[in-house]
Amino acid sequence: MPNSGFSLAENGERGGGRVSISRLTLTDFRNYAGLRLDLDPRPVVLTGANGAGKTNLLEAVSYLTPGRGLRAAQLDSVIRLGAGAFAVAAGVDRRAGGPDVGAIDIGTGFRRGDSGRVVRVNHEPAPSVSVLGEIVRALWLTPAMDGLFTGPASDRRRFLDRLVLTLDPGHASRVADFEKAMRQRNRLLEDFRGNDRWLGSVEHAMAELGVAVSTARAGAVRRLTEALRQRAGGVFPDPEIAIEGAFETGAGDQRPSLEVEEAYREELGLGRARDAAAGRTLSGPHRSDLSVIHRGRGVPAALASTGEQKGLLIALILAHARLVADASGGVAPLLLLDEIAAHLDDMRRSALFAEILALGAQAWMTGTDRALFTDIAADAQCLEVADGRLSPV
Template sequence: MASTHISKLTLTNFRNYTALSLDLQPGAVVFTGDNGAGKTNLLEAISFLTPGRGLRRAPYGDVAREGSDGGFTVHAHVEGENGDAEIGTGTTGSDAPGEAGRRVRINGANAKSAEDMLEWLRVIWLTPAMDALFTGPAGDRRRFLDRLVLAIDASHGQRALDYEKAMRGRNRLLAEESRDRGWFEAIETQMAETGVAIAAARAEMVRLLAAMIEKLPATGPFPQADISLAGTLENQIGLQPAVEIEENFRRMLAEGRERDRAAGRTLEGPHRSDLIVSHRPKAMPAELCSTGEQKALLVGIIISHARLCGEMSGTVPILLLDEIAAHLDAGRRAALFAILEELDCQAFMTGTEAALFSSLRGKAQFLTVDHGSVHPTEDA
């Protein structure tokens, strides 16, 4: 399997970096440094090389360096199967906040949309904030699943935007106490079409991922996880033809108008779906597992997803693993590093102590992060 890597990363006015230029190697790259040094900021910068709001989902105004004019840039030289590419993204101080305010340039030309970056590289991340993925709100798990889909299917982002736009239109009609059947029907037909497409893409991802997870050992550091989807639409996918499901969803929306009007929003649909994960060897829902076990389940899912991406697109994605060593014992860390080596992808990892990554000595690029500057780690 081929892999893509970033060979140069250049930042201006990004978080605590005024100007930074880093030469990077393929394979494992380990950033170490004190708390608050700027390690996660580097991963966040790389996460902007894929559509969306990055791994913190922060407003762009927060990302631009404090004291700058409000704009920032992230630039990468990418080397991969399709050749080399120059990818740049950022905002100017005058841009409106939000996704629309981010510009993307590929090989010197303005990209039509941020999704054009997916032609050159795919980036997947795991952050400490995701430690609460199984115990937190369903929306976080839904977004996680959507990111997994997006890494393989670039059109998923547009589907989600189209659905949300239609749903906002319906919610507006509900709020205005509108009884205009024509308007409702037009919007609900659109919601049914895009909603079923979203649910089908998620259900397909779950199916493919579950098959890939099946290849993980039943016991050991990263055990198989049972993954299933509970959701109004997803559960029907595979049981019924898509046109029937669309028709059912459309009818459900029409019949639910009064109820939704009282609630002030659309109560059912793919925007309410959840991803259910359980620990198969323990026969236990993921949320009841220990912190370290939950982390191992997540890592198992991410590794399987990276393999899946590799098999489907021919290229393994770039992985961002923030504070990955924090909850993993020495056995799990060694197993993870061995799997990353076998996957042969560029994997950026962070931690406060280089010692946590000692089994990568001589194999990984070790860089020390020091409050706005980065240099090779001396004794690595």
């Protein structure tokens, strides 16, 4: 039994739809030996000193979705020191602009030595972690993402793929399968021990998966672009986004998928010697990049100020959250916003909170200064975190 449970649930309901956590239970997760937290659908504000465990709670919630969580940590490192496994469980309520459309119990965990996470849905084993994507859709921003626009392209691809995943729960599996096939090809090319038929089979799978990944990304970017245009002109800078890369340029917008797959298979076949010499596959959607431009100034996001970059990220997340809600019958995704208010001025902080409340999302927000959340405190569940223990404010 978790050892520090209490309830803030008030059975209050706001308008609009959402997915929300009604109960969160942690066992041997980071600095939490045991915790049970009962909540209502309102936003959650977590305040406390650095190192108290605020981000750990957001990370735990992020494990209720497919993937490696908001820190992308190795599963072994998430287990509390001295323990052999961790578990995260939750009661998830889904509401679509009216009565509740379902309450679901989900849980996930990992034991040292296992190959991956296990998942249970309504106390029954689930076939894969990807099942979680059909139940909980979540978006997050962390301080580590402040360098997204100036960092490597791989960081922006992962950011884009997280956005795609909230619209298309199968996307994570396709990306993982493509990367697995690509690693197989790289191993075969390493010493040319694979025959042409074997390589051809792997390249056939890469082509199918690569085009599917690229198509999903392109579709999400088109829809997000429209969502950004609809919300343009607010207090946050307006981003303009696009996918860049030789693969996208070669694929084009009008060519049939089968034609693009065949062209990529041919490219992979002709590039075997080149890729063997390089020790890696040099063409494909794994080398694409997400381009973000500050529309108002007409400059790449990488050249914008630190504050403008933060504003561009927030604008992207808010627009995408609205898009996800519209695409899923009015069910707003969870928002996990770590240290979100620290570097915003009063106007932008108030605008962020107003957007969250208008969306109806259960946003989990952290900060060291409780005063930064004054504008949303009356509409939120406020908790003080200290040494892995929570108390209501």
